[in-house]
Amino acid sequence: MKPVRTPCLTCGACCAFFRASFYWAETSAGTPGGVPEQLTEKINDFLVQMKGTRGPQPRCVALSGEIGSEVACSIYEQRSSVCRAFPPSLQDGVVNEDCNRARAAHGLKPVTSADWGIKD
Ligand code: SF4
Ligand code: SF4
Incomplete structure (x- = not known):
């Protein structure tokens, strides 16, 4: 289903x-319509990271809403390759332990098929 x-x-x-770190040229500084440069910070000559995603209590500056309730990526169409490449668990039926690990850190249970609206 x-x-x-x-x-x-x-x-x-x-x-x-x-x-969330990625090659600097994915930002608007290197790619028209890319990740807004002002939302990133330099790591080194090659890499930048989304502001807010480093530190003891990370939260990407582009994330809006309340975690575990209702959220959105405010730059969804411009998000980086690293964000696009991260699959939610059970996408195409494949468990993503990293997704479930992040959820657990926020008190959320592992993704189930019900979370995809699929009845067992
Ligand atoms: S998907 Fe959006 S909110 Fe999440 S880390 Fe990437 S840029 Fe930030
Ligand atoms: S932790 Fe998993 S379910 Fe939650 S937003 Fe990220 S990919 Fe989606």
């Missing part, structure tokens, strides 16, 4: 757990 929703819109945990 096809999913009817994504668990991400009521989660957001990975955006407040991992450091």
